[in-house]
Amino acid sequence: MVYSAEKLSEEKVFKDPVHRYVHVRDRVIWDLVGTKEFQRLRRIKQLGTTFLTFHGAEHSRFNHSLGVYEIVRRIIDDVFAGRPEWNDDDRLLTLCAALLHDLGHGPFSHSFEKVFDFDHEDFTQNIVLGNTEVNAVLKKVSPDFPQQVAEVVAKTSAKKLVVSLISSQIDADRMDYLQRDAYFTGVSYGQFDMERILRVMRPKEDQVVIKKSGMHAVEDYIMSRYQMYWQVYFHPVSRSAEVILTKILHRAKQLYENNYSFKNNPIHFYSFFTDSVTLEDYLKLDESIIMFYFQIWQDEDDSILSDLCRRFVNRNLFKYAEFDPAKEYKKLAELTRLFEKAGIDPEYYLVVDSSSDLPYDFYRPGEEEERLPIHLLMKNGDLKELSRESEIVDAISGKRRTDHKLYYPGDFLADESTEKELKKQIRTLLEINL
Amino acid sequence: MLKDHAKLMQAVLVSGEIIGRKKLQKMIYIAKKVSFPFHERFQFHFYGPYSEELTLRVEELCNMGFLNEIKEKKGGYFQYRYTLTDTGKEFLSLNEVEMPFLQDCLEDMNEQNARFLELVSTVLYFDNLSKEEVTDKVFTLKSSQRYTEEEIDQAYAYIEALKGKAKLH
Numbered sequence: 001m002v003y004s005a006e007k008l009s010e011e012k013v014f015k016d017p018v019h020r021y022v023h024v025r026d027r028v029i030w031d032l033v034g035t036k037e038f039q040r041l042r043r044i045k046q047l048g049t050t051f052l053t054f055h056g057a058e059h060s061r062f063n064h065s066l067g068v069y070e071i072v073r074r075i076i077d078d079v080f081a082g083r084p085e086w087n088d089d090d091r092l093l094t095l096c097a098a099l100l101h102d103l104g105h106g107p108f109s110h111s112f113e114k115v116f117d118f119d120h121e122d123f124t125q126n127i128v129l130g131n132t133e134v135n136a137v138l139k140k141v142s143p144d145f146p147q148q149v150a151e152v153v154a155k156t157s158a159k160k161l162v163v164s165l166i167s168s169q170i171d172a173d174r175m176d177y178l179q180r181d182a183y184f185t186g187v188s189y190g191q192f193d194m195e196r197i198l199r200v201m202r203p204k205e206d207q208v209v210i211k212k213s214g215m216h217a218v219e220d221y222i223m224s225r226y227q228m229y230w231q232v233y234f235h236p237v238s239r240s241a242e243v244i245l246t247k248i249l250h251r252a253k254q255l256y257e258n259n260y261s262f263k264n265n266p267i268h269f270y271s272f273f274t275d276s277v278t279l280e281d282y283l284k285l286d287e288s289i290i291m292f293y294f295q296i297w298q299d300e301d302d303s304i305l306s307d308l309c310r311r312f313v314n315r316n317l318f319k320y321a322e323f324d325p326a327k328e329y330k331k332l333a334e335l336t337r338l339f340e341k342a343g344i345d346p347e348y349y350l351v352v353d354s355s356s357d358l359p360y361d362f363y364r365p366g367e368e369e370e371r372l373p374i375h376l377l378m379k380n381g382d383l384k385e386l387s388r389e390s391e392i393v394d395a396i397s398g399k400r401r402t403d404h405k406l407y408y409p410g411d412f413l414a415d416e417s418t419e420k421e422l423k424k425q426i427r428t429l430l431e432i433n434l
Numbered sequence: 435m436l437k438d439h440a441k442l443m444q445a446v447l448v449s450g451e452i453i454g455r456k457k458l459q460k461m462i463y464i465a466k467k468v469s470f471p472f473h474e475r476f477q478f479h480f481y482g483p484y485s486e487e488l489t490l491r492v493e494e495l496c497n498m499g500f501l502n503e504i505k506e507k508k509g510g511y512f513q514y515r516y517t518l519t520d521t522g523k524e525f526l527s528l529n530e531v532e533m534p535f536l537q538d539c540l541e542d543m544n545e546q547n548a549r550f551l552e553l554v555s556t557v558l559y560f561d562n563l564s565k566e567e568v569t570d571k572v573f574t575l576k577s578s579q580r581y582t583e584e585e586i587d588q589a590y591a592y593i594e595a596l597k598g599k600a601k602l603h
Contacts, residue, residue: 119475155478156560158574168480207480325436326498329525352436356490364489372480402494 004028004092004141014066018180022070028092028141029069032099035133036283041065041102043286047181048108049241050232052315054185061102067176072098072165075172075198085203086161093145094162096138097152101166101173103127103134107287108245110359115249116272125150126279160206168208169363170197170218170374178224181232189227192220202377209377212389218374219392222363226396233360236405239353240317243407247348248294248308255302264296304348311409319410321430323352332406335429342422344412351407363387363397406430438473440529442491443500443522445472448537449544452516455489456481460551461543462488467558468593468600470536476559482576483555492516500525538599550589553581557589565590 006027014022024030032038041062050057072094080086104124106112113120127134128150138146151157155167166172175194182190200214210218232238252266256273268289271281297309311317323332332352339346365387366373375383387394413423414434427434445462452458463483466472474488495501500522504515518526543551556576560568565586572581 113475114473117473121477156571156575160480164480324498325439326500326521326525329436329528333528354436354439354491354494356487356494361486361490371484402490402497404494 004145016063016067016070018067018176018183019070022066023073026092026095028137029095029099031137032096032134033066035137037103037127037132037134038062038065038100040283040286041105043288044105044107044109045287046177047185047232047238048110049245050181050185050235050238052241052317053235053237054187054232056184056186057181059180059184061105064177064180065099065102067180068101068166068172069095069099071172071175071194071198075165075201079198079201080203083203085205090159090162092141093148093152093159094165096145096149097162098166098172100124100128100134100149101153103153106282106285107290111242111246111249112272115246115253116275116277118277121154123279123282124153127283128153130279132279161203161208164207164372168372168374170208170210170221174225175221178221178228181228182224185232187228187232189231190224192224193217194221197221204375204377204383207372207375209375209383210386212376212378212384215376215386215390218386219390222386222393222396226362229358229360229362230401234355234358234403236320237317239358239405240320240407241312241315243318243351243353244308244312247351248297248305248312251302251305251308251348252293252297255305260302262297263300266293268293304345308348316411318349318351318407319432320353320405320407321432323404323406325352325404331429335426338422338426338429342419342426344409349409349412353405353407355401355403363393365397436529437531439491439495439500440526440531441472441533442488443495443518443526444531444533445536445540446501446516447518447523447526449540450517452544453513454548455492455514457544457548457551458492458516459484459488460548460555461540463555464543464551464558464596465536465539465600467555467561468539468597470533470539470600478559482552483559495522535600539596542596542599546592549579550585550592552576552579553585554589554592557586558593 007025008027008030012024012030016022042060044061045051046059046061046064047057076086076091076094081088104120104122104127106120106123109120128138128146129135135146138149148157152159152162152166155163157163164171175197178190179194182188196217197210197214200211200217202209202211252269253273268285271277294309294313298306298313300306335350336346339350364371364373365385374386376386376389378384387397408430410432413427413432416423445465446452452461462472462474463476463485474485474491476483476485492501496503499519502517502519505512506515553572556572557568560571563571569583569586572586
């Protein structure tokens, strides 16, 4: 039997708290799960710093990747199979892309990418196409199979229907992470009737559409996306931890550029500092390595680096105030001046965080062809954009909501042993009462 | 302070007015690809390179009152026009952005139509591929736009001219 069609003699299952079981029959999928690059995802948290707010949020990208695979498997095996618009030859390609879609994520991805200016998606491509165990498995299917998988994950494949299962405004990726993040954070917002949505999904030319009868289940999904955004992903305490994490990386990089002598050589960071990261360097990095450095940097001589690391490790985070840039940018300039005068470096200790800094999004109806919207399949075969049919979705997607917060070290400002008057002025501006 | 926001404001300022969200997306993407320091992350979506981060920042700037957005009906769909408000100009005067040559490039792009900019941005997205492979990508991924080989040649020539304006050569 050819490798691509090979089945395991017995089905393997992973017990999963969200989908109950993740089922694997295909030999290729089983082999991919066993590769070292996929196993690495166990050591990378799905929600980065959110565990400092919601202590249950310790789940990994490994859990999520299996979840996305399972959702896609259910769609194509239970709903799409046999339908004329679906080509079953694409089954294995779709499953592999679903399983591997997050393969290039690194530890605390968002902060890392921001500071060191790279895109984890490039590493996903490199892992799939490079000299890796994942590539070796995929190549056994056919020489061009890694390229096909890479293109689906990059959303540049001509097989747009396959792409839309994994990446669209109602895709397996979002359906898994919303439910999984809700489960592990313990919030009740992320619930929606996924079984119902899967049953009403239909392949239609180059996109997945939803039968009109399933509109209310989709409304629930859109609501859960909206609520998770504000209640979990943009939680100000998690954002505070993210701000500190980003500043630690900035500081370490700056110190390196200024020839600072670290007590222990941060060898895992050198290629990031010098913008020369190889795939090998990248794959060595996981959250335990990062936390190791944060631990030892607590004892560094540089007071900013050691302070920021102590804050992150011991969860002594920055406080925050609501901030309206339009009305308060002059106040921010004044605060910056006062921080400098008080000897508290504003570059590291006075930070504006905006909702646009977050790697999550809302539903967009796709005006002006920005993004493909969710289409409802009407009884007569026509397609209609979701928000034109659903008042609930229209209400959410029509109203823009953005948010900005100003982060600062509350303990520094409360410490009156130095610069008492300046700190008092700062506290007055920030409306802090001791 | 809000440096990435300020860069976008600068882009709208030097362009005068940008008509269409799609055009705005493509202009910033192309500017980024020809080396201007925009940090918004772009991914390939159904209609080409798109940045959710950019969409959000523009929304934030509108909410702040720094950008003016006018929604107008055009045929069967809506179109948006963007200009910088007086408050935006005041903010920008206090938070200067140094991007020499940006004005030349954006003015030029602003004179092109969105369809052509969509082609240019797609060609740039695949700049690691050969011209033959890019042409193939354009024909398969953008089949509904029915671009011709001549237009693809024009896109390549345009990119070179733009790089010249951005002083990359």
